[in-house]
Amino acid sequence: MPEPPLSQRADKYLHHIRVFKTRTIATQACARGNVTMGGQPVKASRGLKLGDVLEVVRGDLRLKLRVIAFSAQRLGATRVPEFSEDLTPPECYQKAAEARRELLLITPHSHEMVAKPDKKQLRDLRKFWEEQS
Numbered sequence: 001m002p003e004p005p006l007s008q009r010a011d012k013y014l015h016h017i018r019v020f021k022t023r024t025i026a027t028q029a030c031a032r033g034n035v036t037m038g039g040q041p042v043k044a045s046r047g048l049k050l051g052d053v054l055e056v057v058r059g060d061l062r063l064k065l066r067v068i069a070f071s072a073q074r075l076g077a078t079r080v081p082e083f084s085e086d087l088t089p090p091e092c093y094q095k096a097a098e099a100r101r102e103l104l105l106i107t108p109h110s111h112e113m114v115a116k117p118d119k120k121q122l123r124d125l126r127k128f129w130e131e132q133s
Helices: 010-016 023-032 077-082 090-106 110-114 119-132
Strands: 035-037 053-058 061-067 084-086
Touching: 010 023, 010 053, 023 035, 023 053, 061 090, 077 084
Parallel strands: none
Antiparallel strands: 035 053, 053 061, 061 084
């Protein structure tokens, strides 16, 4: 079995510990400045070392992660705590959950936007158009 690496690219590490679904998305997040270390943006090619603390912005959620170890391949969800320590305060998770709930209340479901009008809506539309003419 090969020995785990002592350093790893930032985009690869974030993909392996399941912060981002694909390595391309991790690279794009680094390019946009959504991944920082010590307040400085991290390039995707930056070599991470053990003990580094990363701050990752994913939508409304601000994650704070400490590098514990590196993996040669993408991990299963149950093994992620072996490779990274989550330093994110619980309040951040609560705020992100509230923001998602608000967004769900504000935006209509996709089937509501493209669906045909039902019988009641058709009657209301006909009534509206008759009143307009």
